[in-house]
Amino acid sequence: MELKEVTIRPVVEEEILRLWELSAKETSPEWKKWDAPYIPYEPKTLEQFLEKKDQYINQEDFWGICVDELLVGSLCYYWEHEASLWLEMGIIIYEPAFWNGGIGTAAIRMWITHLFNDLPLVRIGYTTWSGNDRMIKVGEKLGMTMEARLRKCFFYNGLYYDSIRMGILREEWEERV
Template sequence: MIFFKDIVLRKAKDNELDELYNLETQNIEWTKFNGPYFGYKKPSLEEYNNNTFKKLQLGKTHLVIEYNKVIIGVVSYYWECEDTRWLEAGIVIYNNNCWGKQLGKKVMIAWVSNLFESLNSIERIGLTTWSGNKRMMKCAESIGFQLEGRIRKVRYYNGVFYDSMKYGVLREEWAKYEYNVFL
């Protein structure tokens, strides 16, 4: 488990399948910000159980976000290219009542700290978003991520072209921050 202020990142418990499934699928406002140009297809409970929930139970690449003892979302990472140690991190806060409270900032501090601590082979953590997600861009920049690239007008959503925004932070840059995260 990872603790940072009022945030806990942890594995999913066996009895949380329905809660997590409902959190993702009942209020899909979050899909307007999390790559909406890809479209969202609601998984069946069985699909969710066999994919996302299994990853959350393993707790390696996916963890549950808990705020004040209530599950509000998930964090994850994936390899863009494991051979070159190119890692990308992500976050989804499903509960829109938790938006605008800087919880994403706390979550990302805890998650990035954990990734650098547990994956000694990486020197950089990336985060990709789109220019339509102003809160994610602000969050990334506020914790030390640098804008490394802007791929112009490659995300088409609701009749408008948006840019893909590539952020990254290096291990030595992250080490300069004194975040008191308990891993």
């Protein structure tokens, strides 16, 4: 796949149907095999999804990832402890056709830059699991440090997996950009 223009931005009202189709419509979406598959997933009807659409549209903590203006994924952040400015982020590229082409790396790079520019953060991190090698490699490519490896935290398909915490400090990020 030829990588074209990757952008990140708040999700707009006109994209809510596409977001539902990508993130909540399918019974067993392929992306869920990589995004915390040990946490149960329940598809939602369009009506159920629309009840919470305000969580997705024009939010500071939930943005879309677009390739040539087509919504293909999402980014989010949440506070582990807001008083300490401890923020964690997440990413999902929903369609496998957009995996392994650098889209996720580009999107996270833009998201980290955006978060450091807009919030008085000292550190940004994310948590993944040892079964998601691609997510660990993205963090390493972006200069993140594996800050913690909590062993055998997640039981999935008959095996235990580790919880992996990746993070980067503002000064480390500023040295890279």
